[in-house]
Amino acid sequence: MRIEATVNGKPHQHDVEPRLLLVQYVREVVGLTGTKIGCDTSSCGACTVLVDGESVKSCTMLAVQADGSEITTVEGLAAGDEFHPVQAAFHEHHALQCGFCTAGMLMATVSLLDEIPNPTERDIRLGLEGNLCRCTGYHNIVEAVLAAAESRR
């Protein structure tokens, strides 16, 4: 089936099988491998991307469902060499250890701050439910999200 989608601002058209998952579309068809496949069962959130500005788990969505949508992946956050404020805050607060969950954490955070611009620590912990860090680096991740919210004010 022919789908048209905007990925990180660029229009794309591809013929895809209906069973192609959005995460495979992003990684294997469009060629953006920043988005990771972790659990592949919609538990871990490593594959989180934005579809029309909202965070979704791209391992549990079909590419054909995203036809006509705007998709944003981690590659679409920075403006040239300039970090997105959320990336800058993660960098500054050392909000990653191995980094496998980071792309998903960043995308989930962008969506969270869009919905709750001034989150409490509890809002952040609830909002990042379903994004798992196996290094258990949550403390610094929460610090980074608080700082990112502050920097956007």
Next chain:
Amino acid sequence: MIPAAFDYLRARSAEEAVAALREHGDDAKLLAGGMSLLPLMKLRLATPAILVDLGRVREFSYVRDAGEHLAVGALTRHRDLETNELLADQCAALRAVAAEVGDSKVRHRGTIGGSVAHGDPASDLPALLLALDATFVVRGPGGERTVPVREFFHGFLETALEPDELLTEIQVPKLPGAGFSYQKFQRRAQDWAIVGATAVRNGGTRVALVNMGGTPLRATGVEESLAQGASPAEAAQRAAEGTEPPGDLNATPDYREHLGRVLVRRALEAASA
């Protein structure tokens, strides 16, 4: 994991969806948000030949004041329920329980109708709808019919929906100021409930259980004891009556019965507070 191959059909209206179901019968499956169906397809526990995508049928995404009751479109996403102002005033329990489904990413995609039609006794919303005495509006080739929630859930992943029928609306009572509580016991924040208990207090008290049998269940023994003047702690002792809790890696049936009693007591106390 990749689903088995299927044909994909994007419905533009309820009529198109019903026509597709009528043509393809059991071979077809409706896709709403996909938060329950796609995982089953990836595990190849579900292998529909044709997927009828309702994602673009926007006419069934709404929360409306319908006079006697509130009408909720079946394709309303959990995210839209948890942020809905009319629900905050008129049925805060539905808003609160929608916010307990999965995680924020899941709630951006998942719909109330998808959760109901899936018929999973471990889901959060069906038990609440049982406690609210909701009514479901269903559309098929012959037109529309309504099904009371008590007659809707038939067994594990089995509902009153015929293969050619589409759930279009969920009707819930207006309960401004009603006390309620949903107690969910889980291992990780975004997991299914190992057991859940919901209590809605509006004059009388209704109690329903998540994951204590093949369907969501009303805790009728508890309700009866409360009506006879029992305290929450006394009434909660009857929480497991008439249940058939499953045993799995997370809990034995005995432990689920224990959880049922504890969570019902907590829900009753919180709903009265």
